[in-house]
Amino acid sequence: MVDADQTFVIVGGGLAGAKAAETLRAEGFTGRVILICDERDHPYERPALSKGYLLGKEERDSVFVHEPAWYAQNDIELHLNETVEAIDRTAKTVRFGGDGTLVRYDKLLLATGAEPRRLDIPGTDLAGVHHLRRLAHAERLKGVLAALGRDNGHIVIAGAGWIGLEVAAAAREYGAEVTVVEPAPTPLHGVLGPELGNLFAELHREHGVRFHFGASLTEIVGQDGMVLAARTDDGEEHPAHDVLAAIGAAPRIGLAEAAGLEIADRAHGGGIAVDERLRTSDPDIHAAGDVAAFHHALFDTTLRVEHWANALNGGPAAARAMLGRDVTYDRVPYFFSDQYDLGMEYSGWAPPGSYDEVVIRGDAGKREFIAFWVKEGRVLAGMNVNVWDVTDPIQQLIRSKTQVNTESLADPRVPLESLVP
Template sequence: MVDADETFVIVGGGLAGAKAAETLRAEGFSGRVILVGDERDHPYERPPLSKGYLSGKEERDSVFVHEPGWYARNDVELHLGQPVTAIDRDVRTVRLGDGTTIHYDRLLLATGAEPRRLDIPGTDLAGVHHLRRLCHADRLQGVLAALGRDNGHLVIAGAGWIGLEVAAAARGYGAEVTVVEPAATPLHQVVGPEIGQMFTELHAEHGVRFHFGTRLTEIVGQDGMVLAARTDDGDEHPAHAVLAAVGAAPRTALAEAAGLALADRAHGGGIAVDASLRTSDPRVYAAGDVAAVHHPLLGLRLRVEHWANALNSGPAAARAMLGKDVSYDRVPYFFSDQYDLGLEYSGWAPPGSYDQVVLRGDAGKRQFIAFWLKERRVLAGMNVNVWDVTEPIQDLVRAGAMGTAVDPDALADPSAPLPSLLPGS
C-alpha cells in the first residue's frame, strides 16, 4: 500500500522522469512528488534536438514535455539546475548540489546518458560539439546556420543516428559535410551492411561525403578555432566545426556510488533492473536510457537509448512504485527523419543475431519494409516511407520471440497483408 504521506523522488529531468511524475498523479498518488534535474530547462524531449528543432522547422517551445505551469498545477515540486550528488539508501535520502537533503520513500533514477567523448588532441577547441542537451542544440543550430551562410565545413565523427540526422540538418542549411566512420557503412551495428548502403546513397545524393574505415586522430586548430580534422589513414579534412557523434554512455555514477547493481558494460551497461524496473534495492527504480531491463519477452538484459523507451518506461516505473503489477515487455522502437526519408524500427537484431534479411517493397525507391530473421523468426522490422504498419511488425516480432516462424517468401510479398502472417490468421 502507498501512504498519502509518502514522498516519491525522481532524479532526472528528461522525458522518462516527466512522464513518471505525470503517471503518479494520473494514477491517484496524493503524496509528495519531487523531480530533480541538473539542467535549468524544464523537462523536454530529445528527438527534436537532432530533427525538427535543429533544422529550424520546429520552435524551441515545442520540445518541452509539459508547459511550465503544469508542474505547479499538479503539485510536482521541481528542483531544476540541481544535480543529485549522493544517495544514502540506509536513511533513504538524496543530497543535492547545494547541500539540501531530501527524504524519499520511493526513488526513481532516470539519469539518462551522456555523449561519449573523443579521446584525441584538439577536443578542447571552441568548434568541437556534442549533441545531447537542449543547450547543445541551441548552440549547434546557430553553428550550422553560420556554416551554411559562409560555405563552411562540418566534420562529423560517427555515422549513427545522431550523426546522420545532424548531417541532414547541416545540408539543409547549406553547410559542407564530411562524415568519418570506422565501419564500412552507416548504422552498421544497427541495420547491417545490407541496409546501411542505402543510407550512404541517400546522404551522398544530398552532397554528404563519407570517409569509411577510419577514425579521427586529431582536430587541428589555431587561436582556439577548428581548422581541420585528421584521420588515421593520413588524410586531413577541412573543418570549421566538428561534431562528436560516437555514442552515449549511461549515467550510472550516482547508482554505482550508492551500491546498486549495474549491468555488464560489455552489453551496454546501465543500472540493472528487473521486469518491473526495480533495482537491487526494492525502494529504488530506474527508467529510460540508464535502465538495463531484464526483458521478459526477449529473454535478455537490454538497455535502449530511444525516445519510446523513455516515454513508456517512465510511466511503467511509476506504476511499479505504486505497487501495481508491472512487466515491462515493450518491443524496442525508434524512428528517424533524414531529408525526405522517414523510418520506424521495431525489435532487436544486433550484428550476428540474424541469418537473413528480407525486403518487402521497392528498396530502389526507398519505400519498403526490411525484416531481420533468425531461423525464419522475425527479430526486427524497419518500415521506410511506409506507414501504419508498426503494430503488425511488432506483432511479428512478438510472435518470433515466442518461437513462431514465418514464410520468408510471404513476408517479402506486398500483396500478403502482414497480419495474415501471424498465427491463427
C-alpha cells in the same frame, strides 16, 4: 499501502522522469513528488534536437513535455538546475549537490539518462567542437549550421550513427559541406548491419555528404582557438570549421554506482541493472529510460535502450511499479528517424550476427519498403521506410515468434496482418 505521507523522489528531468511524475498523479498518488533536473530548462523531449528544432521547422516551446505551469498545478516539486550528489540507501535520503540539502524518500526513481561520449584526442578544447544531447547544445549547433551554410563552411562529423546522420542531413539542408568519419564499413553498422547501412550511405551521398569509412579521428587541428581541420588514423586530413562528436552515449550511472546498486555488464550496455518491474538491486529504488538495463524476456537478453519510446513508456511503467502495481516492462524496442525525404521506424532488436537474412518487402531502390531481420523464419526486427501504419503488425510478428513464409513476408500483396497468428 501508498498514502499521502509518502515522498517519491525522481532524479532526472528528461522525458522518463517527467512522464513518471505525470503517471504518479494520474494513478492517484497524493504524497509528495519531487522531480530533480540538472538543467535550467523544464523537462523536454530530445528527438527534435536533431530533427525539427535543429532544422528550424519546430519552435523551441514544442519540445517541452508539459507547460511550465503544469508542475505547480499538479503539485510536483520541480527543482531545476539542481544536482543530486549522493544517495544514502540506509537513511533513504538523497543529498543535493548545491547546498547539501537532504531529502528523505520512500521510493526513488533514477532517470538520469545518458551523456555524449567524448573524443579522447588532442584539440577537443577548441571552440568549434560540439556535442548534441541537450537543448543548449541544439541551440548552439543550430546557429553553427546556419552560419556554415551561409559561408560555405565545412563540418566534420565523427560517427555515422543516428545522431551523426540526422545532423549531417540538417547540415546539408542549411547548405554546409559535410564529411562523416566512421570506423565501421557502413553507417549504422551496429544496428542495421551492412545490408541496410549501405542504403543510408547512398541516401547521404546523393545529398552531397562525403564519407570516410574505416577510420577514426586522431586530432583536431586549430589555430587561435578555432578549428581548421580534422585528422584520421589513416593519415588523412579533412578541412573543417566545426567538428561534431557523435560517437554514442554513456549511461549516467555514477550516482547509482556510488550508492552500491548493481550495474549491468558493459556488453549489455552498462546501465543500472533492473528487473521486469524496473526495480534495481534495492527494492525501493527504480530506474527507467536511457540509464536502465533490463532483461527482455522476448529476446532473452539484457538491453539498454536509448530511444524516445523507451523513456516515454519506461517512466510510467516505473511509476506504476513504485505504487505497487503489477508491472512487467517488455515493450518491443522502437525508434524513428527523419533524414531528407526519408522517414523510417524500426521495431525489435537484431544486431549483426543475430539473424540469418534480411527480407525486403517493397522497392528498396525507391526507398519505399519494409525490411525484416529474420532468424530460422522468425522475425526479430522490422524497419519500415516511407511506408506507414505498419508498426503494430511488425511488432505482433516479433512478439509471436512464429515461423513465417519468407516469400509471403516479401510479397506486398500479402497483408502483414495475415501472417500474424
